[in-house]
Amino acid sequence: MDKTLWAFGCSETFGLWLPDCIPTEFETWGLVNLSPSNLSWPKIVANKLGYQCKNLGKSGNSNKGIVLDILHNIENFQPDDIICIQWTFGVRENVYISPERNVNLNTFAVDKKGKKMVHLTLKDRIMKAYEKFLQLIDYETTSTIDKFIYIDYINNKIKKNKVFNFCVDEGVWQGRETKIDPFWKIDTKILSTNKIGRMEPSKAADGHHTGVKGHELLGKHYYNLIKDDINENKKFNPFLKVYNIDKSEYKTDKKNTILYLGKHEHRNHKKAIRFNKKSKSNQFNLPVAYTLNSMGYRCKYDQLPNKDYILVAGCSISYGYAIPQEYRYSDLLEKHYKMPVLNISVSGGSCNLIRDNILQLLKGKQRLPKVLIAQWPAENRYWIGTQHYGIDAGNEKGFIQSSQQSFEVTNYLCKIYNIPILNVKDYRSSNNFDINLLANGPYCDYGRDNDHPGIKTHKLYANNIIELLNQYEIIKGNES
Numbered sequence: 001m002d003k004t005l006w007a008f009g010c011s012e013t014f015g016l017w018l019p020d021c022i023p024t025e026f027e028t029w030g031l032v033n034l035s036p037s038n039l040s041w042p043k044i045v046a047n048k049l050g051y052q053c054k055n056l057g058k059s060g061n062s063n064k065g066i067v068l069d070i071l072h073n074i075e076n077f078q079p080d081d082i083i084c085i086q087w088t089f090g091v092r093e094n095v096y097i098s099p100e101r102n103v104n105l106n107t108f109a110v111d112k113k114g115k116k117m118v119h120l121t122l123k124d125r126i127m128k129a130y131e132k133f134l135q136l137i138d139y140e141t142t143s144t145i146d147k148f149i150y151i152d153y154i155n156n157k158i159k160k161n162k163v164f165n166f167c168v169d170e171g172v173w174q175g176r177e178t179k180i181d182p183f184w185k186i187d188t189k190i191l192s193t194n195k196i197g198r199m200e201p202s203k204a205a206d207g208h209h210t211g212v213k214g215h216e217l218l219g220k221h222y223y224n225l226i227k228d229d230i231n232e233n234k235k236f237n238p239f240l241k242v243y244n245i246d247k248s249e250y251k252t253d254k255k256n257t258i259l260y261l262g263k264h265e266h267r268n269h270k271k272a273i274r275f276n277k278k279s280k281s282n283q284f285n286l287p288v289a290y291t292l293n294s295m296g297y298r299c300k301y302d303q304l305p306n307k308d309y310i311l312v313a314g315c316s317i318s319y320g321y322a323i324p325q326e327y328r329y330s331d332l333l334e335k336h337y338k339m340p341v342l343n344i345s346v347s348g349g350s351c352n353l354i355r356d357n358i359l360q361l362l363k364g365k366q367r368l369p370k371v372l373i374a375q376w377p378a379e380n381r382y383w384i385g386t387q388h389y390g391i392d393a394g395n396e397k398g399f400i401q402s403s404q405q406s407f408e409v410t411n412y413l414c415k416i417y418n419i420p421i422l423n424v425k426d427y428r429s430s431n432n433f434d435i436n437l438l439a440n441g442p443y444c445d446y447g448r449d450n451d452h453p454g455i456k457t458h459k460l461y462a463n464n465i466i467e468l469l470n471q472y473e474i475i476k477g478n479e480s
Helices: 041-049 063-076 124-136 139-157 170-174 182-187 212-230 269-277 329-337 351-363 396-416 455-471
Strands: 004-008 052-055 082-087 093-098 101-105 162-167 190-192 310-313 341-343 371-375 382-384 387-389 421-425
Touching: 004 041, 004 063, 041 052, 041 082, 041 212, 063 082, 063 093, 063 139, 082 139, 082 212, 139 162, 162 212, 310 329, 310 351, 329 341, 329 455, 351 382, 351 396, 382 396, 396 421, 421 455
Parallel strands: 004 052, 004 082, 082 162, 162 190, 310 341, 310 371, 371 421
Antiparallel strands: 093 101, 382 387
């Protein structure tokens, strides 16, 4: 019997408003006789896996509605089938107004004139009562608790199948202040909260839902997560794979070492040499090679050590862009403490990538770091798979809010899992986090791109971090 991928969710799973899934009668939106889009992420993932696809997403569906859909179909799941659930916005609700009548309440849905509507015939007074009810309670906290209960229940209810939980990241795409409760992310093995979609040029035909490009990106990202999990012979990756080298810009050898720098890195080379003459830096006589591990990080470790280690996460600052690897502050910390330092920083990295890597680490239930050094990047970035997005994507407000949430969630996760965390930023990091400023100011030298911190600055960063770790009594002296 062919294996089946079952997908449950809302219109973002169904693929509403993609080119092959456009309602012809808007007034009956949600009730029209449409089939799920063949361009939606469930179909893309199923095709990549060689599975049949059963897309049971519904427009306007609530998390309770998703649970009901799963329970109505659970007896049809075969042992080799996989279940993909993309949980939706907490503000939605399914209620029974009689034992036989279940209706969906959706305060997000609007008609062409911007007037709110629901997906089933429902008297205005019921909708108005529901909206008033939401105004009187903290529905964000309430819906988060409900979501935890639903997800935890489904993961324990389905015993014979692999279940993959994803989540529409409403904070990024709706511009709302949304609380993120990390408990359900870990306890229910949420694999990803990343969401590419409601931004140009990937909007669907209604200018609101995720478009073709967004579904392609989601499909690729979800496929990689699912593929790694269902392959039992494959070692679990403690961190997300970000490996992505532009072959036109770099040449690489079989060890994933970039053999020479791209032209863009030499643009300000002469200026950098003049600036660094004052510090008599010899770094420009040294070759710069970026050797990446199997997951795409500039780190010599592919797996977690079986002893104490330090974890460093950040952007190009911690990645050591434009300087040799051995001069990065993370490598200097490794020499100082005589302890492995795993550097999972990425050039162009974002706050949400730091958060998602911590989630991935906790999901694996492997050895946790002695300390996490989190160097927080600019707030106006968002990362998914091997691609990152910035303010040019036209969603700066959402990205900034997502970064703030990522900062809070990461720190809370470290608290409940007893991981000491040192939060730092450099003077050019455009975020408003009230955290330690490395070296208390500007760089004292630059890398060969005349933009990123140089060798002497990284040495100052290392000394500063050592002082902070000692000050906060996280790691004292040369403890190893």
